[in-house]
Amino acid sequence: MNLTIAEFKKIVSKKYVWVLTLLLVLFYAYLILNIGDNFSVVYSKRALQPVFQEIMDAAYDPQVQEYVIKNEFNVTFDELKPVISPKIAQTIEQYQGKIYKGYDVPKELKDEAALRIESLVERNVTINGMIKELESKPDTPLNRYLLQQYTHMPKMEPNLTRWDDWIDINHSMLPLLIAFVVILGVASVYTGEYTSKMHGILLTTKNGRSKLFWSKLLASCLFAAIVVIIFQSLAALLYMHVYGLPFKNTPMNSLTSFYKMPNTMWALEFYLRQLAGSLLGAIVLTAVTLCISSLCRSNLVSFFISGIYFGLGALYSLSLEGQYITSKVTIFADVSTFSLMSLTDVLGNAKVFIIGSHAIPTIRLTLITQAVIFAAALLLTYVFYNRKEITA
Amino acid sequence: MQLRTQNLTKNFGNRCAVDHVNLNFERGVYGLLGPNGAGKTTLMRMMVGILPPSSGKVTLDGVTIGELGAKYRDILGYMPQEVGYYRDFTAKRFLQYLSALKGLDPKYANRRIDELLDLVGLADGKNKKLGQFSGGMIRRIGIAQALLNDPRILILDEPTAGLDPNERIHFRNILSELSEERIVILSTHIVSDVQSIAGQVILLKEGKVVNCDTTENLRHMVEGKVWLATVTHGELNELKKRFPIGNVLQKDDHFEIRIASDSKPLQNATAVEPSLEDVFIYVFGGQAE
Ligand SMILES: Nc1ncnc2c1ncn2[C@@H]1O[C@H](COP(=O)(O)OP(=O)(O)OP(=O)(O)O)[C@@H](O)[C@H]1O
Numbered sequence: 185m186n187l188t189i190a191e192f193k194k195i196v197s198k199k200y201v202w203v204l205t206l207l208l209v210l211f212y213a214y215l216i217l218n219i220g221d222n223f224s225v226v227y228s229k230r231a232l233q234p235v236f237q238e239i240m241d242a243a244y245d246p247q248v249q250e251y252v253i254k255n256e257f258n259v260t261f262d263e264l265k266p267v268i269s270p271k272i273a274q275t276i277e278q279y280q281g282k283i284y285k286g287y288d289v290p291k292e293l294k295d296e297a298a299l300r301i302e303s304l305v306e307r308n309v310t311i312n313g314m315i316k317e318l319e320s321k322p323d324t325p326l327n328r329y330l331l332q333q334y335t336h337m338p339k340m341e342p343n344l345t346r347w348d349d350w351i352d353i354n355h356s357m358l359p360l361l362i363a364f365v366v367i368l369g370v371a372s373v374y375t376g377e378y379t380s381k382m383h384g385i386l387l388t389t390k391n392g393r394s395k396l397f398w399s400k401l402l403a404s405c406l407f408a409a410i411v412v413i414i415f416q417s418l419a420a421l422l423y424m425h426v427y428g429l430p431f432k433n434t435p436m437n438s439l440t441s442f443y444k445m446p447n448t449m450w451a452l453e454f455y456l457r458q459l460a461g462s463l464l465g466a467i468v469l470t471a472v473t474l475c476i477s478s479l480c481r482s483n484l485v486s487f488f489i490s491g492i493y494f495g496l497g498a499l500y501s502l503s504l505e506g507q508y509i510t511s512k513v514t515i516f517a518d519v520s521t522f523s524l525m526s527l528t529d530v531l532g533n534a535k536v537f538i539i540g541s542h543a544i545p546t547i548r549l550t551l552i553t554q555a556v557i558f559a560a561a562l563l564l565t566y567v568f569y570n571r572k573e574i575t576a
Numbered sequence: 577m578q579l580r581t582q583n584l585t586k587n588f589g590n591r592c593a594v595d596h597v598n599l600n601f602e603r604g605v606y607g608l609l610g611p612n613g614a615g616k617t618t619l620m621r622m623m624v625g626i627l628p629p630s631s632g633k634v635t636l637d638g639v640t641i642g643e644l645g646a647k648y649r650d651i652l653g654y655m656p657q658e659v660g661y662y663r664d665f666t667a668k669r670f671l672q673y674l675s676a677l678k679g680l681d682p683k684y685a686n687r688r689i690d691e692l693l694d695l696v697g698l699a700d701g702k703n704k705k706l707g708q709f710s711g712g713m714i715r716r717i718g719i720a721q722a723l724l725n726d727p728r729i730l731i732l733d734e735p736t737a738g739l740d741p742n743e744r745i746h747f748r749n750i751l752s753e754l755s756e757e758r759i760v761i762l763s764t765h766i767v768s769d770v771q772s773i774a775g776q777v778i779l780l781k782e783g784k785v786v787n788c789d790t791t792e793n794l795r796h797m798v799e800g801k802v803w804l805a806t807v808t809h810g811e812l813n814e815l816k817k818r819f820p821i822g823n824v825l826q827k828d829d830h831f832e833i834r835i836a837s838d839s840k841p842l843q844n845a846t847a848v849e850p851s852l853e854d855v856f857i858y859v860f861g862g863q864a865e
Pocket residue numbers: 575576588591592593610611612613614615616617618619657765
């Protein structure tokens with residue numbers, strides 16, 4: 185019998201783990217599908233797809249920009265019509281009220297298009313303004329960083345690709361669900377041995393100390409990885425069903441929630457990093473939960489303390505407003521395991537931490553902190569498990 | 577092979593559970609005899625390396641067991657007083673799991689498991705979940721798991737507690753069949769467990785070793801100090817206050833009792849050949865089972 189497999193079976197043979205996981209899966213599916221039923225959320229995004237390119241071109245036209253700014257971002261499509269190229273206007277009018285790739289293109293396409301053009305112009309103006317402002321500001325590490333980022337910003341694109349929905353997958357709900365299931369499965373890995381009184385026997389066997397420790401770690405990480413895969417695939421399938429696949433890569437900066445952030449990354453790259461963060465975070469959480477488990481005497485206590493460890497970081501991180509500076513206070517949220525699992529705040533907002541004359545991307549601190557926590561958790565687990573006096 | 581405890585001591589707060597115990601084990605069966613709370617379990621836990629001593633050490637051929645680490649555990653078999661188990665494991669799977677922990681080759685392990693389940697009389701229940709086992713069956717599984725790696729040092733904490741008389745005899749036979757080339761230490765407060773099989777008996781009282789000798793010599797120790805007397809109910813109550821009394825046998829309205837006393841306790845008392853049980857009563861001053 186392979187020890188790692190045996191340990192893995194111990195984790196997954198607990199019925200409550202699977203029952204609760206199933207309930208959470210259903211709950212999550214219900215939640216996402218319900219948003220999808222609220223069709224207007226999806227509607228406006230799909231509706232503009234046929235004129236995607238035209239809107240973008242219009243927004244980059246200096247003449248259009250000037251007109252929109254002059255009218256304080258409050259113009260109708262008909263007012264814009266003389267300024268934009270006839271070809272753009274023609275295309276937009278051509279699709280209005282028709283069926284395109286299976287969607288009803290609404291009658292209000294014109295108004296929608298005008299709104300989009302305005303918002304894109306606004307973004308361009310905002311960022312150009314920021315660059316100008318930064319150039320005249322004193323040369324601090326933060327200003328240098330922001331100037332560097334904003335001048336290297338990819339070209340704006342209309343936000344039609346569904347990436348803003350996909351980026352949102354890992355914002356809050358999914359990391360919480362994954363963490364819950366991981367903690368549920370792993371919290372009893374050591375306490376289970378204590379409560380079943382196996383601890384004494386295990387510690388007197390040849391492989392019951394270090395080899396068993398590694399087997400338990402490996403089995404728990406395997407469990408965590410499977411949980412991450414299950415929930416990420418489920419989320420991807422649901423989002424595919426509700427919003428459709430993102431059809432084109434787009435700069436993060438074109439997405440509504442990030443458009444003022446000094447982020448030069450592209451959405452696909454960010455999403456893939458979120459997946460990696462989800463896995464790494466789950467593994468750090470596994471190590472921390474193992475450590476707590478090795479220290480506690482009951483499954484429930486171990487579960488709650490692990491939950492508090494993750495929950496505090498999550499709560500704090502989610503309470504932060506979108507900002508790109510990590511302060512001495514918010515750093516605790518930014519380097520938390522939750523932040524690694526979500527990445528939305530830390531990496532999406534391209535946060536930096538200012539130390540002396542350096543602006544350090546906060547994500548580096550998050551990764552370093554989590555690596556240290558991981559190593560420390562392993563070390564402590566080993567010590568606690570082996571040193572725990574058997575007196576009961 | 578020489579297993580030694582040197583000034584082995586364990587304090588819980590200011591309570592001394594094991595007090596400067598010096599023992600020497602060479603091959604053979606040792607019975608660790610003492611009443612509840614004498615420190616048997618605490619001593620054994622330190623000897624198997626799962627409870628750090630407050631002071632003193634346990635050595636095997638001069639090397640502390642901590643230094644030996646896995647090498648020591650490889651030749652160790654241990655059955656705790658309260659045998660741990662997983663409720664949803666079958667007997668066979670449980671033993672397979674422990675074989676893996678003991679680093680046994682799976683093929684050999686499977687053969688050994690069948691052998692041991694047979695030995696402890698659980699061959700029929702090997703595919704039954706341990707959660708459905710009775711207390712006595714769990715103890716037998718506990719004995720089987722300790723024997724899996726054919727240990728040269730076997731430490732059993734009250735292995736016969738909860739076994740029915742047949743199983744108890746069966747267990748004694750198992751122990752005496754084990755080859756000579758090993759150290760077997762078993763704790764008990766049941767005299768008859770050690771009487772027949774233990775070459776050496778260690779008497780433990782309040783954490784201290786009172787005596788460590790062969791059954792024969794221990795009996796000699798109390799020779800002339802054990803008395804048989806027939807008394808009335810009133811006399812019995814009176815005597816109980818003054819002497820350790822063992823083996824009360826009611827005969828009509830009289831009681832035949834054994835009294836442990838340095839001098840003749842009663843006019844009609846007659847000195848008798850002491851048994852190991854009398855030693856227990858003499859040393860621990862209470863009723864033996
Ligand atoms: N964890 C502990 N904390 C405090 N005191 C303890 C602890 N474990 C044991 N003791 C005390 O140490 C003494 C020896 O206990 P131990 O369990 O070793 O006795 P024992 O001889 O095995 O008894 P029994 O026959 O009941 O199993 C007892 O007085 C007990 O109360």
